[in-house]
Amino acid sequence: GNSVTQMEGPVTLSEEAFLTINCTYTATGYPSLFWYVQYPGEGLQLLLKATKADDKGSNKGFEATYRKETTSFHLEKGSVQVSDSAVYFCALSAGVNTDKLIFGTGTRLQVFP
Amino acid sequence: GAVVSQHPSRVICKSGTSVKIECRSLDFQATTMFWYRQFPKQSLMLMATSNEGSKATYEQGVEKDKFLINHASLTLSTLTVTSAHPEDSSFYICSAPGQGARGANVLTFGAGSRLTVL
Numbered sequence: 001g002n003s004v005t006q007m008e009g010p011v012t013l014s015e016e017a018f019l020t021i022n023c024t025y026t027a028t029g030y031p032s033l034f035w036y037v038q039y040p041g042e043g044l045q046l047l048l049k050a051t052k053a054d055d056k057g058s059n060k061g062f063e064a065t066y067r068k069e070t071t072s073f074h075l076e077k078g079s080v081q082v083s084d085s086a087v088y089f090c091a092l093s094a095g096v097n098t099d100k101l102i103f104g105t106g107t108r109l110q111v112f113p
Numbered sequence: 114g115a116v117v118s119q120h121p122s123r124v125i126c127k128s129g130t131s132v133k134i135e136c137r138s139l140d141f142q143a144t145t146m147f148w149y150r151q152f153p154k155q156s157l158m159l160m161a162t163s164n165e166g167s168k169a170t171y172e173q174g175v176e177k178d179k180f181l182i183n184h185a186s187l188t189l190s191t192l193t194v195t196s197a198h199p200e201d202s203s204f205y206i207c208s209a210p211g212q213g214a215r216g217a218n219v220l221t222f223g224a225g226s227r228l229t230v231l
Contacts, residue, residue, distance in 0.1 A: 004156070036222075043117060043206070043222035089157070099147065099210050099220055103157040 002027045006090045006104035013111050019077040021107045023064075023090035026071065031094040033057075033066055033073040034101065038087045047075075047088070080111045115141050115211025119223030126197055127231055134192045134226045136163075136207035142187035143209035148180075151204040151225075163190040163207075197230045204228075 006023040013019060025031065032051045036044040048057030053068035062077045073090060090104040116139040126132050136146055144165045149157040161182050162170040169182035179201075181193040190209075194201050206225040 008154075041224060043119075043224045044208075045222070046219055099145065099208075100159060100162070101147075101157075101220065102159070103149075105154060105156050 002031065002092060002094050002102050004090050004092055004102055004104035006088075006107055008105070009087075009108035011107060011109045013080055013109070015082055015111055015113050016079045017111075019075070019080045019084075019109065021075040021088055021090075021109070023073045023075065023104060024071050025073065025090075025092050027092055027094050029094055031092040033064070034091040034093070035062070035064055035073070035075050036089040036091060036103075038089065038106070040086070044089060080109070082111045082113055085109055085111045115139075115209070115219060115221040117207060117209050117211070117221045117223040119207055119226050121226060122224060123227045123229075125229045125231065128198050129196055131193055131195045132197055132228060134194075134205055134207075134228070136190045136192070136209070136223055138188045138209045138211060138221075141209075141211045143190075143211065144187060146184060146190040146207055146209045147220075148182060148190075148192050149206040149208070151206060157206060160192075165190075194228065197228070199230045202228055202230045 003026045034049045035047040037047045038044045048059040050057040050066035056065045064075045087106045087108045089106045091101045118137045120135045146163040148160045151157045160175045163184040165184045184190045208222040211221045
């Protein structure tokens, strides 16, 4: 079946450090891939997405490239800020109903000044 | 952009009682809503798809009689945990497809409801 695996957290970084959060997936067909972010006390928000192989999603300095050959969608940011502290979820959608998402376990990012 | 409101954000109840969680779409209509459950350090697990005007569609392994879902209007879906037990303690999250700031279809999530059953 379809599944998403992402690295366990927490990830602790100093401000301006480089961020990578790994995400790999298993899916039949050609899923769409997403990164969602959850700030404290708020709902999940879509951060970026990619719908086909080699697509790069980007938003707020974050990037992720849909790699079909390695079934990966790693999240990266060149210079993190304290305000990026949140929980990040990798997800995929596959099949007819593209609103049905399968999530990874989430990775907590903590950025210190 | 679209906003989904969940209430209550936290609820504590005694074992054997029932608890209702509301999910409302603000400023947009949602014929479909999704209910997720999240255990500590685990993925969000899709429980069911709520359909306005018809029965909910439950995922495999989810007890329909335990988790009652009612989609009474185009802006409200409710999840009732019946005869709750400590193992039902979890974080419940709803989402609905709505329009984002740029008009694109965006899946919008509520902030979640933490249920603790004593």
